[in-house]
Amino acid sequence: MxxxxxxxxxxxxxVGGAVLTVTxxxxxxxxxxxxxxxxxxxxxxxxxxxxxxxxVQIILYVGGIMVLFVFVIMLVNLxxxxxxxxxxxxxxxxxxxxxxxxxxxxxxxxxxxxMPGQGLPVLAAAPANQLPLNSEEVAKSLFDSYLLPxxxxxxxxxxxxxxxxxMAKKRT
Amino acid sequence: MLPIGHYLFLSLALFIIGAxxxxxxxxxxVVLMSIELILNAVNINLVAFSRLYGDVAGQVFALFIIxxxxxxxxxxxxxxxxxFRNRETVLADEMDLxxx
Numbered sequence: 001m002x003x004x005x006x007x008x009x010x011x012x013x014x015v016g017g018a019v020l021t022v023t024x025x026x027x028x029x030x031x032x033x034x035x036x037x038x039x040x041x042x043x044x045x046x047x048x049x050x051x052x053x054x055x056v057q058i059i060l061y062v063g064g065i066m067v068l069f070v071f072v073i074m075l076v077n078l079x080x081x082x083x084x085x086x087x088x089x090x091x092x093x094x095x096x097x098x099x100x101x102x103x104x105x106x107x108x109x110x111x112x113x114x115m116p117g118q119g120l121p122v123l124a125a126a127p128a129n130q131l132p133l134n135s136e137e138v139a140k141s142l143f144d145s146y147l148l149p150x151x152x153x154x155x156x157x158x159x160x161x162x163x164x165x166x167m168a169k170k171r172t
Numbered sequence: 173m174l175p176i177g178h179y180l181f182l183s184l185a186l187f188i189i190g191a192x193x194x195x196x197x198x199x200x201x202v203v204l205m206s207i208e209l210i211l212n213a214v215n216i217n218l219v220a221f222s223r224l225y226g227d228v229a230g231q232v233f234a235l236f237i238i239x240x241x242x243x244x245x246x247x248x249x250x251x252x253x254x255x256f257r258n259r260e261t262v263l264a265d266e267m268d269l270x271x272x
Contacts (some may be wrong), residue, residue, distance in 0.1 A: 003173065003174060011182045018189040021193065022202070027201050029259075030202050030250075034205050034209070037209065038211070041215070041216060043215065044182070045219055048173060048219050050231050051240075053215075053219060053235065061238065065242055068246065069192065069201065069245070072252060088199065093195060097191065097195060105184050106182075134228075137228040138231055141228045149236060153236055160244075161246065164249070164250035169251075169254045
């Protein structure tokens with residue numbers, strides 16, 4: 001019961017924040033509602049007992065990426081842009097694509113429920129008090145089975161850092 | 173945890189909202205924010221299935237996706253700054269140099 005209350009609370013905030021992110025005129029307001037949505041997602045990670053990802057989501061997304069966004073919004077002066085039309089004339093294309101996406105996934109879920117033994121998995125997850133320590137498990141998996149992807153991700157971050165510096169540098 | 177369908181539908185809703193944002197908004201910064209929403213929706217799926225099967229690999233991949241999102245935001249915002257310096261605009265439909 002408590003699980004359900006927590007889930008609906010956080011998912012309501014997440015979906016509402018996402019809707020407001022997409023619809024606000026001012027980019028700064030969009031950024032603030034995006035932070036709300038990401039924090040609510042962090043709450044859902046905690047409800048799923050992924051404590052390490054919960055902390056990473058708050059520190060990296062809300063602390064790092066969003067500061068980057070707000071900083072860039074400050075750099076590109078948007079006073080003029082706010083008064084312009086904010087939506088392209090693709091509303092109907094967007095509506096059709098969204099409906100097609102929803103219909104596709106809904107049809108998949110519905111038809112997989114029809115087949116015997118093929119629906120969504122109904123096995124019960126392990127009870128929360130029997131789970132191993134989350135951060136230790138993530139570290140074990142990350143540095144044991146996924147060591148090569150980890151190194152590739154660090155190279156990717158290095159490349160992105162150099163790329164961002166070169167892009168934003170003044171041409172001399 | 174709740175049945176897996178709850179998490180799948182939450183993730184689907186966030187994904188669709190993000191996709192609508194990518195298609196309809198003219199401001200490139202908000203388009204990048206919508207892409208962050210999409211990546212975040214995928215993370216919810218990965219973590220939910222990781223919890224369901226008791227396998228931590230899904231959370232490791234969610235970490236990789238967060239690293240990816242950071243790299244994408246850094247490069248994308250660098251491109252926006254470079255573009256704004258040249259053309260004084262951040263609207264997507266005014267970026268039409270390659271349009272015939």
